[in-house]
Amino acid sequence: MWYFSSPKLIVFGEDALEYLESVKASKVFIVTDKNIASFGLLEKVLKHLEVSGVEVKVFDEVEPEPPKETIFKGAELASQFKPDLIIGLGGGSCIDSAKAIRVLYERPDVQIEEISPLTNLGLGKKTKLICIPTTSGTGAEATWAVVITDKRKKVKLELASREVISDVAILDPELVKKLPKKLTVEPALDALAQAIEAYISQWKNDFSDALAVKAVQLIFKYLPRAYKKGSSDIEAREKMHIAATLSGLAFSNSQVTILHALAHSAGAIFRIPHGRAVALFTPYSLRFNFSKSWKLYAELAETIGLKAVSKKELAVKFLNEIEKLLKELKVATAVKDLRIEREEYLSKINELVERTMESTGLIANPREVTEDDVKKLFIYAYEGKNVDF
Amino acid sequence: MAKFPSDEWVKEFCKTLNQNKAYEEAAKTWEGDFLFIITPDEDLDKEYVFYVDLWHGKCREARLLSNREEKRTEYIYEGKYSNWKKLIKGEIDPIKGLLTRKFKLKGNMSKVMRATKAAKELVKTASLVPTDFI
Numbered sequence: 001m002w003y004f005s006s007p008k009l010i011v012f013g014e015d016a017l018e019y020l021e022s023v024k025a026s027k028v029f030i031v032t033d034k035n036i037a038s039f040g041l042l043e044k045v046l047k048h049l050e051v052s053g054v055e056v057k058v059f060d061e062v063e064p065e066p067p068k069e070t071i072f073k074g075a076e077l078a079s080q081f082k083p084d085l086i087i088g089l090g091g092g093s094c095i096d097s098a099k100a101i102r103v104l105y106e107r108p109d110v111q112i113e114e115i116s117p118l119t120n121l122g123l124g125k126k127t128k129l130i131c132i133p134t135t136s137g138t139g140a141e142a143t144w145a146v147v148i149t150d151k152r153k154k155v156k157l158e159l160a161s162r163e164v165i166s167d168v169a170i171l172d173p174e175l176v177k178k179l180p181k182k183l184t185v186e187p188a189l190d191a192l193a194q195a196i197e198a199y200i201s202q203w204k205n206d207f208s209d210a211l212a213v214k215a216v217q218l219i220f221k222y223l224p225r226a227y228k229k230g231s232s233d234i235e236a237r238e239k240m241h242i243a244a245t246l247s248g249l250a251f252s253n254s255q256v257t258i259l260h261a262l263a264h265s266a267g268a269i270f271r272i273p274h275g276r277a278v279a280l281f282t283p284y285s286l287r288f289n290f291s292k293s294w295k296l297y298a299e300l301a302e303t304i305g306l307k308a309v310s311k312k313e314l315a316v317k318f319l320n321e322i323e324k325l326l327k328e329l330k331v332a333t334a335v336k337d338l339r340i341e342r343e344e345y346l347s348k349i350n351e352l353v354e355r356t357m358e359s360t361g362l363i364a365n366p367r368e369v370t371e372d373d374v375k376k377l378f379i380y381a382y383e384g385k386n387v388d389f
Numbered sequence: 390m391a392k393f394p395s396d397e398w399v400k401e402f403c404k405t406l407n408q409n410k411a412y413e414e415a416a417k418t419w420e421g422d423f424l425f426i427i428t429p430d431e432d433l434d435k436e437y438v439f440y441v442d443l444w445h446g447k448c449r450e451a452r453l454l455s456n457r458e459e460k461r462t463e464y465i466y467e468g469k470y471s472n473w474k475k476l477i478k479g480e481i482d483p484i485k486g487l488l489t490r491k492f493k494l495k496g497n498m499s500k501v502m503r504a505t506k507a508a509k510e511l512v513k514t515a516s517l518v519p520t521d522f523i
Contacts, residue, residue: 001489113499117488158502203485357415358503363484369506371414 004207004253005144005162007131007169012242016172017132020048025085025128028054029078031098032089033062041134041175045089057081062090062097064273067151068112071097075104088131088166091187092138092274095131096146099164102129103146115146115159123163131166134175136226136240137187137275139194139248141169149268154351156264158360165252171245173238177231184226185329186275188240191247192219192322193278196286197257198250199300200293202364208254211246213303218243220304220325227329258369259285261361262377265352270340279331280338283323284377287387290315292366334384345382352378390521393477394427394437394470396453398520403441403451406514413446416507420444421500426457426467432523433470443511464496474522476512483512 011019028049036042037060049056059074078086078101086105088098103115106126110119131141146159195215198208218239225236262285263277272280286297294315301308301318308314323333332338335345353374356362362369373389380387391398406412425439438457442450454460468476472491475481484505486492494501501508 001491002485003489111499116498116502118494118498157499202482357506360502360505363505363509364482 002203002205003162005165006249006253007142007166009168010142010171010245011168012171012245013238014173016170017044017048017174019168019170020045020130021051023049023052023054023085023130025052025054025083027081027083028056028085028087029081029083029127030056030058030060030087030089031062031074031101032058032060032094034060036060036090036094036134039178042089044174045087045132054085057083059101062094064093065149065156065267065271066093066097067149068157069151071100071104071112071148074101075108078102078105079108083127085128085130088129088141089134091133091135091183092140092147092190095133095138095140096148098129098131099140099146099166100148100159102127103161103164112148112159113157115161115164117160117162119161121161121163128167129164130168130170132170132172132175133241133244135179135183135187136176136237136244137190139191139244139246139252141166141171142245142248143252145252147264147274154268155355156268158264160360169245171241173234173241176241177234177237179230179237181227181230184230184240185223185331186273186279187244188219188223188226188275189279189282189326189329189331190275191215191244192223193259193282194251194256195219195243195247196300197259198247198254200289200296200366201251201255201257202366203255205254208250211250212254213300215243215246215250216300217303218246220321223325224328255364256361257285257365258288258356258361258367258374258377261356261359261365262374262381264359264361265355266335266378268355269348269352270338270345272338276332276338279326280333280335281377281381282326283319283333284381284387286319286322288373288377288389289365289367290319335378335382336384340382342382349375349378390519393473393520393522394433394439394453398518399425399439399441399451399453401518402515403448405517406448406511409510409514409517412507412510412514415446415510416443416504417446419446419504419507421463421496423464423466424454424457424460424462426465427470427473428467430469430471464494464501466492466494468492470523477515477518477520479513479516483508
């Protein structure tokens, strides 16, 4: 037995934001960040909410890789305002914050660390949740994962509950058409990684496979276009926005792998933005899993039109194609390129390994993972060395 | 071959666990004891309760209790006999078993969600015990 979870409704395409004009709510609490407001994206949302005549309060203090303290503050404000609808507006950080704030608002008796698939939260009595992504990457609008940073412990809390999934996800390409290059690339590579991870995870299934394949196809086709042409290629923007949600649905109904475990660990300790960390660890993780996953890599290669004499060669071609894409998009593929000093990095290697070994990303990784493997991966990733073990 | 569920089986499980290096590594920071409760179904006529004390990658004690009230533990892991059989045979992933409510877990969730590798090794070890099911 297994489950498939998704938002009750996904509104997508041009003018998708118009859905907000007919929301059934009286008090709306928007969780976002200051950049969203300054880019004019908040205004677009408010304009549509105005039509529905609701009372709105904006909490715009979400930081990248949001810490627990931000969630507590947001939940406190929400409990004073008493919304019957919470909107998460922004990238993965804003959306995950909205999910967590919603939990603490509805269940003030629950500790944030208790958000787990095994805890009965009983959400939905006080508020609904709408998620509106303004980047095309994490797919957080469609997942039941919540990643919050514990700054004191320098660890990312990988929280999850099927109850936190949004009621409605709104994918309006208008919100992403002017994304700068970095905000186009890094989240998109997170989406690519998630889709591949969903496809190779031990928990893969027909539903997640279908979504993962489509996401991979769309990303390979449209990401280079969105990167090169920016706002002038609205079709590429729209397709990338959909690909991100497909990827979120795929991994959320399968699992991520060691790739996300490494990225979360390094991201929390060295404060590397999530998409950048995921992109960096992609080649190392995929090559590490090669012995168990090469047939699946070959299948993905076929779906994007690659050809080779043997399946194994096709699998290698797929990995080469990903590495070519990373190069084309000018992302860092070695930790040393992030200006992290070797000495400092090595002094924290045990902490990095420990965090990774505790990550839920290892639950369904196709290959068994030992502490030695993780340590070697971190060392190889620092130097940019090809994985050979 | 030890009969499952029995005191002999849980003691053999404890012994096997103490010989398993992979479990020792995965659970080296784990501190917490369990009640493993096997609830009756069509193939089992009464409830069986195992006490298993796990500490830093080792099993310190394991025995069959007379009932679930005999000992208070940090965690309770509970499921039907037929599901325990599948778990020991490796037919149910231990974490998936929890997510699909085939098993119930009571205790500190955040601590246990950081120990999923240890949980998998724990279950793998159970499948190494030569077992005769009722």
